[in-house]
Amino acid sequence: MPKINKIHAWQVFNSRGDPTIETEVTLDDGNKASSIVPSGASTGIHEAHELRDTENKKYLGKSVLKAIEKVNNEISKKLIGLSPEKQKNIDDILIELDGTKQKKNLGANSILSISLAVNKVSAISKKIPLYKNLGKGNTLPLPLMNIINGGMHANNSLRIQEFMIRPDKAENFKDAINICFLIIKKLQTLMNKKNLPTTLGDEGGFAPSLSNNEEAIEFILEAIDKSGFKPGIDISLCLDVAANELFKEKKYAVGSPKFVSADKTTQYYLDLTKKYPIKSIEDPFSEDDWDSWINLTKIVNNIQIVGDDLFVTNKERLQKGVSLKAANTILIKPNQIGTLSETIEVINFAQKNNYKTIISHRSGDTEDTFIADLAVATNSSQIKTGSLARSERVAKYNRLLRIEDELGNSAKIAKV
Numbered sequence: 001m002p003k004i005n006k007i008h009a010w011q012v013f014n015s016r017g018d019p020t021i022e023t024e025v026t027l028d029d030g031n032k033a034s035s036i037v038p039s040g041a042s043t044g045i046h047e048a049h050e051l052r053d054t055e056n057k058k059y060l061g062k063s064v065l066k067a068i069e070k071v072n073n074e075i076s077k078k079l080i081g082l083s084p085e086k087q088k089n090i091d092d093i094l095i096e097l098d099g100t101k102q103k104k105n106l107g108a109n110s111i112l113s114i115s116l117a118v119n120k121v122s123a124i125s126k127k128i129p130l131y132k133n134l135g136k137g138n139t140l141p142l143p144l145m146n147i148i149n150g151g152m153h154a155n156n157s158l159r160i161q162e163f164m165i166r167p168d169k170a171e172n173f174k175d176a177i178n179i180c181f182l183i184i185k186k187l188q189t190l191m192n193k194k195n196l197p198t199t200l201g202d203e204g205g206f207a208p209s210l211s212n213n214e215e216a217i218e219f220i221l222e223a224i225d226k227s228g229f230k231p232g233i234d235i236s237l238c239l240d241v242a243a244n245e246l247f248k249e250k251k252y253a254v255g256s257p258k259f260v261s262a263d264k265t266t267q268y269y270l271d272l273t274k275k276y277p278i279k280s281i282e283d284p285f286s287e288d289d290w291d292s293w294i295n296l297t298k299i300v301n302n303i304q305i306v307g308d309d310l311f312v313t314n315k316e317r318l319q320k321g322v323s324l325k326a327a328n329t330i331l332i333k334p335n336q337i338g339t340l341s342e343t344i345e346v347i348n349f350a351q352k353n354n355y356k357t358i359i360s361h362r363s364g365d366t367e368d369t370f371i372a373d374l375a376v377a378t379n380s381s382q383i384k385t386g387s388l389a390r391s392e393r394v395a396k397y398n399r400l401l402r403i404e405d406e407l408g409n410s411a412k413i414a415k416v
Contacts, residue, residue, distance in 0.1 A: 009110070064107075095111075145388070159253065307326070328354075369395050
């Protein structure tokens with residue numbers, strides 16, 4: 001059985017042009033694999049710590065040279081000679097070596113870059129696809145396709161951060177991407193006719209300056225209809241509110257710049273879901289406003305209430321959510337927790353408790369396609385990886401198309 005004989009990290013750049021870490025793990029059989037860690041813009045305070053050189057003016061405080069040094073020295077010394085097959089053992093060593101709850105010593109970015117690279121090189125050494133090394137799943141996730149960006153992901157006037165479509169009736173993943181492609185192109189045509197700029201936000205969706213959230217929704221509904229699909233039947237609308245960014249002194253400014261109570265914000269969501277075919281709302285409230293989460297989850301029917309900043313891929317926070325019946329779906333971002341083992345543990349716990357799992361990118365992402373394999377391996381029902389634009393987003397969709405082709409007749413498409 002091959003052993004790890006070299007671990008080496010260096011600094012690369014993510015889709016926002018900011019530094020990030022890439023780590024390569026080499027085995028004594030000559031096989032090697034690397035992993036690049038993404039970075040979020042709207043991040044929750046409960047996320048694992050991202051180690052950056054805040055005092056390094058050369059990179060405006062955004063470099064990851066300390067993280068790289070920790071990988072190349074302190075961490076690598078502990079892992080040389082270990083088998084990449086023992087993922088849990090390696091991740092436990094990384095967690096123990098850090099010694100803090102939010103990985104503030106070594107940094108979740110340092111740790112994750114190794115954790116994911118270990119699994120990749122293990123798959124290469126065994127000559128099997130990464131998704132087969134990660135699990136036994138064969139289900140392709142439905143894309144939550146971002147088509148209009150707002151909030152922290154775009155320099156425009158929209159309050160809600162992401163307006164997405166989900167092709168619920170797609171026959172397979174290839175069909176799902178085709179449907180999204182047609183709607184995006186139609187949306188672009190409609191925007192051009194109204195002389196709206198078709199510039200892109202951080203995640204590849206269009207970033208027009210529209211008067212309010214409803215105008216963005218109406219635009220999308222028109223694009224769906226004129227593409228030959230039925231809103232609410234063929235295609236569902238999905239929102240990522242990112243309410244942490246719209247929260248101040250126990251009030252929210254989701255529907256307009258005016259801050260209103262949580263109760264009025266809840267009513268705003270109820271009104272939206274009555275008027276439009278919205279089937280998923282992510283982060284409708286701030287990360288510690290548990291009462292509002294519980295209330296909304298209780299009163300909506302057949303709508304995904306998705307916890308991202310609420311849960312931060314953390315089992316303890318998810319356990320609290322399950323016990324309180326707060327949300328019914330969890331967003332999974334490996335860099336929120338820091339190791340692959342912890343990520344999979346959260347996915348398993350969520351699914352056992354009938355919470356849907358959505359595997360997700362970050363707004364500052366990279367060409368690394370790990371999350372595509374993770375989604376298939378864990379039979380997760382959906383994936384968020386941006387729009388059909390910007391290569392760091394499209395790379396994940398292309399990887400899923402390859403996996404579906406490789407699986408052939410055994411491939412399934414998720415149902416929601």
